[in-house]
Amino acid sequence: MTGNTLADLTTLRLGGPIAEPLRLHDPGHWPELVRTVHHRGERRPLVLGHGSNVIAADAGHAGTVAVLDTRGITAEERDDGTVLATVQAGHPLADLTAWAAAERLAGIECLAGVPGTVGAAPVQNTGAYGQQLSDVLDHLTAWDWDTGLLRTLPARACRLRHRHSRFKDDPGRWTVLTVTVRLTRGPAAPVAHRPLAEELGVRPGGRPPVAEVTRAVLADRRRRGLLLDPHGHDARQVGSVFLNPPVTAAAAARWSAAGCPVRPDSDGRLRASAGWLLERVGCRPGHRIAEGIRCSPHRALTLTAHDGATASGFTRVLADLAARVEAATGVVLHPEPVAVGGAPGGRPGTVAARRAH
Ligand SMILES: Cc1cc2nc3c(=O)[nH]c(=O)nc-3n(C[C@H](O)[C@H](O)[C@H](O)COP(=O)(O)OP(=O)(O)OC[C@H]3O[C@@H](n4cnc5c(N)ncnc54)[C@H](O)[C@@H]3O)c2cc1C
Structure with a gap:
C-alpha cells in the first residue's frame, strides 16, 4: 500500500488507491515515461493535469497514472502582428492568461482564472464568457498511444467544438504535450458575452484593453465561486457539472x-x-x-x-x-x-x- 490516491490528484478530492504516479516535469523525459508504461505491459496510462474536470473512481486505478507538470512558454513574434505562443502541457492555464494580459496579448483573456492545465484545454475546448481555445489554437503536439508516434495536429485536425474535441471522442489515445496558440497584440478580442460586455460598459463586440477584460472576468468568477480557492467552502468542485443543453x-x-x-x-x-x-x-x-x-x-x-x-x-x-x-x-x-x-x-x-x- 503506497498511500497514493486519485483523491490527491483531483479537485473533488475523490477517488481511490493508485500506485505512485509518474510525474513529468521535464518534457525531455517523455520517452522514458512511454517506456515505463510499456514495460509495465500497459497500452497507455491515465493522464491527468490538475484533475479539475474529472470524477475519479472510488476503486482507484489499477494502471499507471501520469501527471503532466511540464511548464514553460516560448513566444515567437510574427510579421503580421501576432504572437505564436507554444506552451508546455502542464503549464497552468490561469498562468498563461496572466502572462498574456501582462504582455497585452489578446485572444484568451476570457479564460482568465479557469483552473487546470493548458494540455487539458484542447480536450474539452475549454471556454468561458463566449471565448474558447478553438478561437486561438494554431496547432498542438500529441503522443499517439495507438501508433507510438509524436504527431503535430493543426487546429482543424483537433475537431474542436463546444466543450468537445476528437480527444473526447477517443479518450486516452492522445496525450497532448504542447499547445501553440496565436495571440494578437492590441485590445481584447471582441467581447461576445452580453453580461460581460454590460459589466465592462461596452456594446457586445466592443474591444476594451486586455487587462480590463481579465480583471472583469476574474471579479465575476470570484463572485460566482469559480476561482478555485483550496481553502474556501467551494474548494472541492469541478466547476459546472452539466453542459448547457442545445435547444431548437x-x-x-x-x-x-x-x-x-x-x-x-x-x-x-x-x-x-x-x-x-x-x-x-x-x-x-x-x-x-x-x-x-x-x-x-x-x-x-x-x-x-x-x-x-x-x-x-x-x-x-x-x-x-x-x-x-x-x-x-x-x-x-x-x-x-x-x-x-x-x-x-x-x-x-x-x-x-x-x-x-
Ligand atoms: C472552479 C472551476 C471552474 C471551471 N471553469 C471552467 C470554465 O469556465 N470553462 C471550462 O471549459 N472548464 C471549466 N472548468 C473545468 C476545468 O477547469 C477544465 O476542463 C480544464 O481544462 C481541465 O484541466 P485539468 O488539467 O484539470 O484536466 P484534468 O481534469 O486533469 O483532465 C481532464 C480530462 O483531460 C484529460 N487530460 C488531461 N491532461 C491531458 C493531456 N495533456 N493530454 C490529453 N488528455 C489530457 C484527462 O485524462 C481527462 O480526461 C472549471 C473547473 C473548476 C474546478
Missing part, C-alpha cells in the same frame, strides 16, 4: 419567455442555461443534495463535495438530477466532467447522463 429555436423562444437564459454557442447552436433548469427541479444554491454533496452557495450548476462524499454518490446525484430535469422539462442534460479510473489501460468514460433503470 422554438424551444429557445419558449424557455426565454419562461425566464431561462439562452445563448448561442461558438458552433452557432442555441443553448439553455443548465443552472436555471436545475433550479426548476429544486437544486438551489447552498442546498444539501445528498450525503456529502451540496450545491455551491453561489450557483446551482456547481456541486461541491464534503465529508462523506464518494465518486459513486456524486455520479448518482448527476444521473438523478438529469433524470429529474428530463422528467420536468423534456431537456436532456449531459455531465461535463469525465469519469476516470478503473482497469489498467481502460478508457476514461463519460458520466452516465441518465439514471439506469
